[in-house]
Amino acid sequence: MNEIGGAPLFFLEFGDIVIYFTPFTITLFLLALVFTVFVLVSRPERQIDIAFGGDAYYAKEISLSELRFRRFMSIACGLACMGAMVTGDVFDFTLFVSLVGICNVGIVAAVKSRHVQNAAYQYGLVALAGTVPLFAAAAMVAATTGTLSMLELAKDTIQVPLAARALLVLGVMGEGMAPFYAAKAEMFRAPGAPYVIMCSLSSLLIFLRVAEVILLL
Amino acid sequence: MIIQKISRALSNFDNILPIFAAACAVMSIITLLSLPLAYHEDQLYPKQIVPGSPLNPYDRGGPPFTQAVIHSQYPANSPTAGYVTSYLTPLSLFISQHTSYMGTTIVAHPGGILDEILYNTRGLDTVVEPTILFIAFAIAAYIFRKREA
Structure with a gap:
């Protein structure tokens, strides 16, 4: 077995889906966990606009419902990230990645601003389209190797076709496209800022994890 | 120069969906060209149709x-x-x-x-x-x- 992320420290079995913690995945898991706790305790930022040429300024209020919804989405995104970081099954990984994608859509879509909503719509389409290569990759892995467990696939005797790996990367790219939209829609400075960081962080984490998965297969 | 053009195209988020769709199309064609892939006979959770x-x-x-x-x-x-x-x-x-x-x-x-x-x-x-x-x-x-x- 080729151990890209180090030797597995311990296993957590859910039937055929074996979650395993290597030094690499445990680091990513802890990162996601810490950020989820930050989201849990942080309060949203209020954007301040200064009126030009005077002393006046406007503070934008964030309604309680929007705050609650986006916090919920960020926490769900954090949990999905944690799952995607440590799961040891290709199909389970694709499911967690698509969960991350849809949570990102939710975080972006909750903002009450027209161009942000437009960006969220476009991103939703990309996330939808991204599931096709993602699940196609999982199906190809299952069909050509007869197994989905990463621990089995990591053995040198099993060869995964290159096309399946490429499709997996393409699918994760589609799901992790959120930072493009978030940055363009100026969401980091929009009201309720801290939750949007979860978009970028989750995309970064799933990219890091898919690199490990590709090297493992 | 070309990087400038690429970054300009990517900076408009209306373009990202067509670019991603094009990437998907190219990847599908490459996948189709790489066919046939060998089917592994020893699958998990096999199930056969029982007549009757x-x-x-x-x-x-x-x-x-x-x-x-x-x-x-x-x-x-x-x-x-x-x-x-x-x-x-x-x-x-x-x-x-x-x-x-x-x-x-x-x-x-x-x-x-x-x-x-x-x-x-x-x-x-x-x-x-x-x-x-x-x-x-x-x-x-x-x-x-x-x-x-």
Whole structure:
């Protein structure tokens, strides 16, 4: 077995889906966990606009419902990230990645601003389209190797076709496209800022994890 | 120069969807060119169509409460798999005894066949799938109920 992320420290079995913690995945898991706790305790930022040429300024209020919804989405995104970081099954990984994608859509879509909503719509389409290569990759892995467990696939005797790996990367790219939209829609400075960081962080984490998965297969 | 052009194209988020779609199309063509791929005969969770069974195509065989053989990846992790694969509630049993064309109805209503692959050996997948649906419904409900700003 080729151990890209180090030797597995311990296993957590859910039937055929074996979650395993290597030094690499445990680091990513802890990162996601810490950020989820930050989201849990942080309060949203209020954007301040200064009126030009005077002393006046406007503070934008964030309604309680929007705050609650986006916090919920960020926490769900954090949990999905944690799952995607440590799961040891290709199909389970694709499911967690698509969960991350849809949570990102939710975080972006909750903002009450027209161009942000437009960006969220476009991103939703990309996330939808991204599931096709993602699940196609999982199906190809299952069909050509007869197994989905990463621990089995990591053995040198099993060869995964290159096309399946490429499709997996393409699918994760589609799901992790959120930072493009978030940055363009100026969401980091929009009201309720801290939750949007979860978009970028989750995309970064799933990219890091898919690199490990590709090297493992 | 070319990097400038690429970054300008990417900076407009209306362009990202067409670019991603093009990448998907190119990748599909490459995948099609790499066919045929060899099919691995020794698959997990095999299931054959039993002619004449009223539970077709969801029949995994075995009488209830007797362990049916399920070829899973790690049999040691799910020692109880296969015990209730063909357990039916009285209503489903009645349907299955009187017609052999209701397999999908039996599996789709509560109290029908419990596909143990879904609930036992691959239970975590089944938890994550409804979570995706739930999140999607939550987003749709929030957006639908949001008042116009």
